[in-house]
Amino acid sequence: MELKEALVELLRRAATDLPPDVERALKEAYEREDEGTPAKAVFRTILENVRMAREKSTPICQDTGSLIFYVDLPPGQDHGPYIEAINAAAEEATRRQYLRPNAVNPITGKNSGNNIGKNHPFIHFHQWDRDEVRIRLLLKGGGSENVGAQYKLPDSRLKAGRDLEGVRKVVLDAVFQAQGKGCSPGTVAVAIGGDRITSYMLSKELLFRKIGERHPEPEIAEFERRLYRELNQLGIGPMGFGGKTTVLDVFVDWQHRHPATFFVAITYNCWAFRRKTLYIKEGEVSYDD
Secondary structure, eight states, X not given: OOHHHHHHHHHHHHHHOOOHHHHHHHHHHHHHSXXXXXXXXXXXXXXXXXXXXXXXXXXXXSOOOEEEEEEEEOTTOOSHHHHHHHHHHHHHHHHTTSSOOOOBOTTTOOBXXXXXXXXXXXXXXXXXXXXXXXXXXXXXXXXXXXXXXXXESXXXXXXXXXXXXXXXXXXXXXXXXXXXXXXXXEEEEEEESSOHHHHHHHHHHGGGSOTTOOOSSHHHHHHHHHHHHHHHTSOOOGGGSOOXXXXXXXXXXXXXXXXXXOEEEEEEEOSSOEEEEEEEETTEEEEEO
């Protein structure tokens, strides 16, 4: 399969076919809600929407998001052909209406009309010691991006210090402030440490973890479970209508920081958690969720 067409198919799958782990989490959330409640009705509508999008190969959400690619290449491979193919695929997927045109010039306000623009799609390259290519795609909705947050500890307003308890307080605050505006239930990715840029970068890449996948360090894994329990006790519920499920999961990771800084970046993803992966090995193409 030509690289461009393989990438068009990756974009189609991401935009129209929700990953099984996310759909399973939504079904479990639906079962938890009480009959006759707005939350139950919202989840019923979401799941029907997921089914119809898959069957009709139409976007799960009208906001098909920003296009974020992570490309892992074997040593010696050139970046150029991948940049060219990704841009061509984004343009073609937009023409086929798998994607909405979402690249807007912030100075002129003009939409490029084809999802191609300065730093859009965003492509992050990484060299790894494998004999295959991996291309991961995240379609990140604008509404959920608007309610992401970055905190600098200590935070006197929240009485949050430079420790996990301080991190807990700012995560609870971020989700409480979001209410239903990020199209809850969300999946929350938390990066502890790094600088202003790398903290957000780490938090966004955490969204390639599967729902229910815990951090390998027991202390962090337990911290994820605690945040999941406490965030769902906020009662915000799907779309902010109230209910038992405010978040589908919480992913946490950390990185070393400068002694003078302590940043916590919180990336919020809407219920339309759209991610897919493309592998190329010995000329063969395969896809994963």
